[in-house]
Amino acid sequence: MPDLSTRVREIRAFDSLAAGKTVIHNLNPLTKILSTFVFIIIIASFGRYDFIRLAPYLFYPFVVMALAELPYKLLLSRILIVLPFCLLAGITNVIFERTTAFTVGSIAISFGVLSLATIMLKMYLCVMAALFLIATTKITDLTKELRRLHIPMIFVIILEMTFRYIGVLFEELYSMATAYKLRSGSKKGVNIKHIGSFLGQLLLRGFDRAERIHTAMRCRGYTLYQVAPRRRKISGLDIFTLVFVCFMSILFRVM
Amino acid sequence: MHMADALLSPAVAMTMNVVSAAAIGISVKKIKKNELGEKIIPLMGVAGAMVFAAQMVDITIPLTGSSGHLGGGILLAGLLGSIPAFLSMAAILIIQCLFFADGGLLALGSNIFVLGVVPCLLIYPLIFKPLIKAGLSYKRISVASIISAAAGLQLGAFIVVLLTLLSRITALPFGTFLVLMQPIHLVIGIFEGIITAAVLCFVYNMRPEIITSLRSDEGLDNISMKKILAAFAVLAVVIGGALSLLASEHPDGLEWSVEKTTARVFGIETELEAEGSIYENAESIQGQTAFLPDYAFASDPDNAFGTSLSGLIGAFITFLAAGLCGFVITKAKKS
Numbered sequence: 001m002p003d004l005s006t007r008v009r010e011i012r013a014f015d016s017l018a019a020g021k022t023v024i025h026n027l028n029p030l031t032k033i034l035s036t037f038v039f040i041i042i043i044a045s046f047g048r049y050d051f052i053r054l055a056p057y058l059f060y061p062f063v064v065m066a067l068a069e070l071p072y073k074l075l076l077s078r079i080l081i082v083l084p085f086c087l088l089a090g091i092t093n094v095i096f097e098r099t100t101a102f103t104v105g106s107i108a109i110s111f112g113v114l115s116l117a118t119i120m121l122k123m124y125l126c127v128m129a130a131l132f133l134i135a136t137t138k139i140t141d142l143t144k145e146l147r148r149l150h151i152p153m154i155f156v157i158i159l160e161m162t163f164r165y166i167g168v169l170f171e172e173l174y175s176m177a178t179a180y181k182l183r184s185g186s187k188k189g190v191n192i193k194h195i196g197s198f199l200g201q202l203l204l205r206g207f208d209r210a211e212r213i214h215t216a217m218r219c220r221g222y223t224l225y226q227v228a229p230r231r232r233k234i235s236g237l238d239i240f241t242l243v244f245v246c247f248m249s250i251l252f253r254v255m
Numbered sequence: 256m257h258m259a260d261a262l263l264s265p266a267v268a269m270t271m272n273v274v275s276a277a278a279i280g281i282s283v284k285k286i287k288k289n290e291l292g293e294k295i296i297p298l299m300g301v302a303g304a305m306v307f308a309a310q311m312v313d314i315t316i317p318l319t320g321s322s323g324h325l326g327g328g329i330l331l332a333g334l335l336g337s338i339p340a341f342l343s344m345a346a347i348l349i350i351q352c353l354f355f356a357d358g359g360l361l362a363l364g365s366n367i368f369v370l371g372v373v374p375c376l377l378i379y380p381l382i383f384k385p386l387i388k389a390g391l392s393y394k395r396i397s398v399a400s401i402i403s404a405a406a407g408l409q410l411g412a413f414i415v416v417l418l419t420l421l422s423r424i425t426a427l428p429f430g431t432f433l434v435l436m437q438p439i440h441l442v443i444g445i446f447e448g449i450i451t452a453a454v455l456c457f458v459y460n461m462r463p464e465i466i467t468s469l470r471s472d473e474g475l476d477n478i479s480m481k482k483i484l485a486a487f488a489v490l491a492v493v494i495g496g497a498l499s500l501l502a503s504e505h506p507d508g509l510e511w512s513v514e515k516t517t518a519r520v521f522g523i524e525t526e527l528e529a530e531g532s533i534y535e536n537a538e539s540i541q542g543q544t545a546f547l548p549d550y551a552f553a554s555d556p557d558n559a560f561g562t563s564l565s566g567l568i569g570a571f572i573t574f575l576a577a578g579l580c581g582f583v584i585t586k587a588k589k590s
Binding site for chain 2: 040198
């Protein structure tokens with residue numbers, strides 16, 4: 001069984017990181033969403049052998065991480081999740097593209113190796129950019145901003161609910177998994193024979209709980225259609241950041 | 256099976272983002288119109304969180320020593336009906352993308368399409384529902400779950416292959432890629448089907464009303480497939496048209512080389528021909544997606560600008576400078 005408590009701690013770690021008070025944290029969420037998106041699109045638009053041209057973009061993760069005071073270790077551990085599929089695609093390129101691109105001393109670098117390196121660098125940049133967004137923005141601020149962007153309210157509510165119930169269900173799952181583990185000797189994981197009742201039970205407990213919570217909330221006057229959140233001011237720094245990130249990204253793209 | 260940003264070109268990724276956003280928009284409208292909406296939303300949250308939690312559980316398969324995880328599209332559809340399941344799945348994928356970097360931000364639309372639209376809006380109404388139409392029983396639920404999950408993952412894997420190739424990131428020939436992906440996903444699909452069946456049967460046994468009451472609500476479940484398909488078709492035409500304005504005039508030889516290798520090397524012409532029209536469409540989009548003309552290719556080494564020793568050294572120096580920059584800021588902030 002993967003260490004469930006570790007996963008829960010990781011979610012909470014991002015939550016507490018997002019509560020920081022640095023320059024980056026204080027930016028308007030909209031600025032961050034837009035600049036992240038522009039950055040990722042520009043990165044993805046590079047060709048498959050553009051390893052060297054991608055180098056200037058490394059300033060982005062280093063500078064943002066330093067400004068937002070984010071821990072390197074936690075972010076890097078998140079990258080490992082995406083690694084396998086990218087690595088697979090990259091390694092097949094090494095096998096299929098053996099033409100020499102250029103030589104370094106007496107070592108020939110093939111196009112395949114070059115494209116592997118490019119995929120890895122692209123992955124690093126994109127994943128980092130996305131992680132910065134969430135590590136410096138509270139989920140409530142993010143969903144408020146989504147609502148302002150006219151993402152349908154129902155969908156935003158579903159998003160919020162799912163996120164909140166993850167914490168609740170993880171605790172439930174954790175106690176169930178511990179109970180299962182204690183009764184199953186030294187065996188690892190949940191046997192497929194028991195998975196129906198294991199997950200089914202988790203679901204039914206969750207449903208019951210959700211109904212109770214929903215009733216309680218209704219009693220206190222909750223409706224789905226709440227008042228729209230107040231507009232957050234866009235400061236000069238917000239505009240500067242957005243323009244700067246976009247300008248630099250595009251500049252190095254066309255250069 | 257989550258796709259990553261690094262493996263998609265912006266044109267392909269954005270097209271999928273628009274398509275998935277449209278699917279979410281249509282679904283939200285549908286659910287809003289329904290009375291059940293308000294009651295079902297908390298359940299959607301819980302069911303989504305459950306799938307999320309279930310993905311963390313290692314499930315051991317006796318005798319094999321291997322373990323697997325759950326995708327969840329069909330399971331959600333079986334519990335909630337197709338539209339709520341799709342929205343729930345989209346929410347899960349967004350959360351996974353943001354908090355676990357599982358699938359990139361740009362690739363979100365592709366992932367929502369492959370893991371949400373395909374199982375919940377296509378496979379569920381077209382395969383699962385007809386199979387249990389005769390009435391609910393353990394056997395029917397099990398058969399429907401397994402077939403649907405397997406079919407969903409097959410279609411999903413095929414779309415992943417298509418999108419990756421359209422993005423021209425991998426040098427893998429179409430056929431080889433397909434041969435690598437499809438059988439693995441057949442096994443995973445059957446496995447997922449078994450888990451889905453087990454959970455649905457358990458819930459049906461304990462609380463049949465959860466499955467039957469949601470199922471009987473035809474208003475929410477009976478989405479018009481024609482409308483959805485028509486919407487997708489219109490979108491594809493509009494986006495394809497927009498992209499072709501930006502398209503390069505000289506599509507490179509990749510399309511036909513991919514076609515040739517598949518046909519010749521792997522002898523799977525029949526399979527490809529069966530997919531003929533889809534493939535041709537895909538090919539024409541592929542021709543149009545090269546909207547950044549200075550794309551460097553192996554066939555044209557002159558274009559691989561800057562790929563030399565001096566370039567590499569420059570890149571390394573940039574890396575050091577960037578790192579130093581970060582270090583200085585950190586130091587300055589601390590003091």
